[in-house]
Amino acid sequence: MLDLHGYGWLLFDGLQLTIAVGLCAMVVAVLLGLLGSWGKLADNWWANAAANIYTTVVRGVPELILLLLVYFGTPTLIQSIATRMGYDIRVDINPFIAGTITIGFIYGAFATEVLRGAFQSIPKGQAEAARAIGMHRIKTFQRILLPQAMRFALPGLGNVWMVLIKATALISIIQLDELMRKTKIASNATHEPFTFYLLASFIYLGITLVSMMAQKRAEAWANKGVTR
Amino acid sequence: MDFSIVWQYLPKLLEGAWITLWITVVSLAIGLACAVPLALARLSKHPLIYSPAYLFVLYFRGTPLLVQIFLIYYGSGQFRHELTDLGLWGFFRDPWFCGILALVLNTAAYSAEIFRGAISAVPRNDIEAGRACGMSGLLLFRRITLPKAFRIGLPAYGNEVIFLLQATSLVSTITILDLTGISRQLISKTFAVYEFYLTAAAMYLVMTYALVYLFRVWEKRLSGHLQARVVTEPRA
Numbered sequence: 001m002l003d004l005h006g007y008g009w010l011l012f013d014g015l016q017l018t019i020a021v022g023l024c025a026m027v028v029a030v031l032l033g034l035l036g037s038w039g040k041l042a043d044n045w046w047a048n049a050a051a052n053i054y055t056t057v058v059r060g061v062p063e064l065i066l067l068l069l070v071y072f073g074t075p076t077l078i079q080s081i082a083t084r085m086g087y088d089i090r091v092d093i094n095p096f097i098a099g100t101i102t103i104g105f106i107y108g109a110f111a112t113e114v115l116r117g118a119f120q121s122i123p124k125g126q127a128e129a130a131r132a133i134g135m136h137r138i139k140t141f142q143r144i145l146l147p148q149a150m151r152f153a154l155p156g157l158g159n160v161w162m163v164l165i166k167a168t169a170l171i172s173i174i175q176l177d178e179l180m181r182k183t184k185i186a187s188n189a190t191h192e193p194f195t196f197y198l199l200a201s202f203i204y205l206g207i208t209l210v211s212m213m214a215q216k217r218a219e220a221w222a223n224k225g226v227t228r
Numbered sequence: 229m230d231f232s233i234v235w236q237y238l239p240k241l242l243e244g245a246w247i248t249l250w251i252t253v254v255s256l257a258i259g260l261a262c263a264v265p266l267a268l269a270r271l272s273k274h275p276l277i278y279s280p281a282y283l284f285v286l287y288f289r290g291t292p293l294l295v296q297i298f299l300i301y302y303g304s305g306q307f308r309h310e311l312t313d314l315g316l317w318g319f320f321r322d323p324w325f326c327g328i329l330a331l332v333l334n335t336a337a338y339s340a341e342i343f344r345g346a347i348s349a350v351p352r353n354d355i356e357a358g359r360a361c362g363m364s365g366l367l368l369f370r371r372i373t374l375p376k377a378f379r380i381g382l383p384a385y386g387n388e389v390i391f392l393l394q395a396t397s398l399v400s401t402i403t404i405l406d407l408t409g410i411s412r413q414l415i416s417k418t419f420a421v422y423e424f425y426l427t428a429a430a431m432y433l434v435m436t437y438a439l440v441y442l443f444r445v446w447e448k449r450l451s452g453h454l455q456a457r458v459v460t461e462p463r464a
């Protein structure tokens with residue numbers, strides 16, 4: 001039988017943090033995605049340009065570089081600006097916040113494209129009908145556009161989630177005690193790296209499989225009013 | 229901000245970028261060679277053939293690449309004596325071998341899924357027409373199914389290539405000095421943190437969009453005859 005030398009709970013703690021970072025980052029990603037898709041579809045040159053630069057740059061640079069840039073680059077940038085202005089400060093970013101924001105920021109770009117497609121696939125008549133009934137723009141968005149867009153976006157957002165949760169493994173590099181880092185601690189202590197990394201990979205695989213099932217159910221639920 | 233220090237180390241960064249490209253191309257070539265048989269195995273009707281292929285693809289798509297790299301590089305240490313007896317320890321001790329092996333297995337799994345979709349999306353008519361011409365088996369596959377599937381799968385495969393280019397940055401965690409690794413090394417020497425990371429990010433950006441452009445040109449070349457012709461309407 002698999003002997004974990006009492007380090008099983010350590011991995012369980014790491015798993016909880018992984019899921020917490022993943023969920024928080026997903027919330028950030030969807031919010032940024034909504035903002036970005038508005039930027040892409042708006043009748044405003046500046047909003048278009050900003051959203052296009054966002055998705056172009058983020059999708060062209062590896063996550064690891066962006067993560068290192070945010071976690072190590074931002075404090076030094078702030079410090080060097082402060083030094084130039086005559087202050088001596090020390091800035092430390094909490095790894096949980098840095099990880100959540102960076103991962104959310106990266107996958108926000110992917111969510112932007114998913115949501116842009118979703119909003120575009122809503123027939124124009126829907127919004128026009130809502131306006132004709134007398135709904136305000138915000139009400140139209142809240143009652144007509146958002147619920148329908150979410151249905152179209154569900155498969156795409158599910159994919160974003162599955163890539164995102166795997167990307168959280170990178171946060172171990174900035175010393176956050178999530179699953180990957182706990183695994184490293186356990187494998188160093190026991191000198192059994194294969195056992196622990198294999199176990200960690202099966203935990204991630206478990207997350208993926210559960211997410212796949214949840215996605216299937218969510219899609220069935222969202223599409224129950226649609227006949228083929 | 230002081231970018232003059234980056235200028236001074238630019239040759240080193242370019243060397244790193246070259247290594248990144250080299251790792252990408254080597255992993256892609258070997259990965260592609262594994263992906264096509266894997267896709268065919270996935271499409272097989274025999275459970276002993278499709279289930280191992282299915283599990284392989286599920287595992288490598290369902291777990292993070294970083295875990296796969298660590299599992300191969302650090303994990304192999306657990307079997308050091310066994311691997312030494314087999315004469316394989318020399319390979320698994322080498323971060324280059326382990327890094328490329330992980331990237332190959334990963335891209336093989338993703339590409340196999342792309343080609344599986346593409347092969348099953350080849351229209352029946354094309355295959356029937358091939359049969360009507362007297363082709364069958366391997367000849368039909370080589371002349372009709374595979375070229376058509378390649379055309380169908382190319383846009384998705386282009387995305388996979390770009391993901392792989394960016395994924396190669398992870399091999400810097402097992403001491404390989406690719407663009408990311410070199411940047412991290414230079415930063416620990418010079419403390420110019422954001423200058424080097426921003427430069428590295430710009431270099432990745434250029435490589436990514438160069439690849440995007442190349443794939444777009446290739447796609448046009450392969451399926452230009454299928455695209456709608458742009459008819460310019462005479463202006464009234």
